[in-house]
Amino acid sequence: MPPPRRRRPAPRAGLSVTSALLVSLTATLSGPRVARADAGTADPWLGDDKLTHFAASGSLAVVGYAGASMLTDDRPLRIGAGAALAVSAGVAK
Numbered sequence: 001m002p003p004p005r006r007r008r009p010a011p012r013a014g015l016s017v018t019s020a021l022l023v024s025l026t027a028t029l030s031g032p033r034v035a036r037a038d039a040g041t042a043d044p045w046l047g048d049d050k051l052t053h054f055a056a057s058g059s060l061a062v063v064g065y066a067g068a069s070m071l072t073d074d075r076p077l078r079i080g081a082g083a084a085l086a087v088s089a090g091v092a093k
Helices: 017-029 048-069 075-092
Strands: none
Touching: 048 075
């Protein structure tokens, strides 16, 4: 009986970890704005600060996913790690 063949790992599609980190860093730093809170003004749902918060949380999610991908091949675990990092930063703010 011949020895069993070893399976090669499937090639990974998409961005490399370095590319994902560079994309998230560029997105985060591309439009830095200083946030000022004024008690007398309304906070519109589609204001500039919402876009900044969305970009920051998206970047953190990518960083969390990329970091988890270095530790595990389990996709749901990587997605959970990225989401947990983004949500925890939002809650801490």
